[in-house]
């Protein structure tokens with residue numbers, strides 16, 4: 001297979017490009033920086049905004065998986081929010097133009113989106129027909145902007161005039177991998193320091209997916225041409241934040257976790273130069289379409305996923 005990964009230099013990109021390269025696929029990463037990647041991964045430069053020679057890499061590709069976008073792990077200042085929006089909308093738009101102009105366009109375009117598109121809820125979980133966020137009366141107004149980013153991101157995908165290319169919007173939950181710097185690493189550090197207790201009561205849900213299941217779900221989507229449109233990438237059994245961290249602490253052998261109030265979460269987020277929305281929004285998302293189509297998760301439950309990730313993390317640290 002030939003697979004093109006715009007934005008494939010980040011956390012999810014590392015997972016995908018290593019997997020694809022290891023099985024002998026022709027992997028091309030589009031990045032803004034000439035970067036040293038694995039020897040069997042090719043690299044082309046783009047700016048995420050304008051057409052260029054990079055567009056030729058799409059010719060004859062089996063799939064393009066667009067991962068580009070400024071990290072959301074930052075403080076939600078006006079400038080950062082604007083960059084979060086523009087990097088996603090612009091890169092998706094220009095990719096659409098390149099796919100539309102290709103003489104042998106990719107068969108499938110898997111476009112990253114986010115489970116944050118759904119409304120904050122502690123009630124029934126959202127499958128792909130779930131309520132889109134932005135109008136919840138009980139959440140801070142600025143959370144609406146994250147939903148708006150997700151909606152515009154998906155709009156660019158929908159509007160791209162690419163009749164020969166199947167398009168899927170991946171509404172991804174937090175991707176859990178054992179790598180350093182990822183979300184699992186951050187949560188594990190908190191758990192190991194005894195800080196990973198309930199935050200603001202801990203009743204908010206945490207949706208997540210094991211990295212292995214991201215790879216497997218993308219393979220499944222490539223093998224099922226009847227699937228297009230939004231697809232939730234989330235494990236089927238999200239837990240509350242309190243329970244998620246309790247399981248993680250237990251798995252690391254640290255039963256005690258200090259609770260944090262809402263203001264402490266905000267102060268902590270400020271100190272870590274990130275935003276409290278990532279901790280406080282209740283994301284209760286389930287993989288309706290994947291399950292309906294017969295996809296089987298390798299790690300459907302958090303205790304099992306956490307045990308696997310902690311074992312691999314220990315292996316990495318020992319290595």
Ligand SMILES: NC(=O)c1ccc[n+]([C@@H]2O[C@H](COP(=O)([O-])OP(=O)(O)OC[C@H]3O[C@@H](n4cnc5c(N)ncnc54)[C@H](OP(=O)(O)O)[C@@H]3O)[C@@H](O)[C@H]2O)c1
Pocket residue numbers: 007008009010011012013030031032033047048067068069070071072087091112113114115172173174175176183
């Ligand atoms: N990781 C998760 O848990 C998760 C969950 C849900 C959704 N997502 C979404 O999935 C995508 C990939 O996630 P990730 O964790 O791999 O992200 P990441 O580590 O932040 O990597 C994203 C890549 O996007 C590129 N990028 C950053 N700013 C850009 C800009 N202004 N224009 C064009 N490209 C830009 C960067 O590549 P270069 O610097 O090489 O150009 C970067 O390596 C993101 O869009 C993210 O929002 C991730």
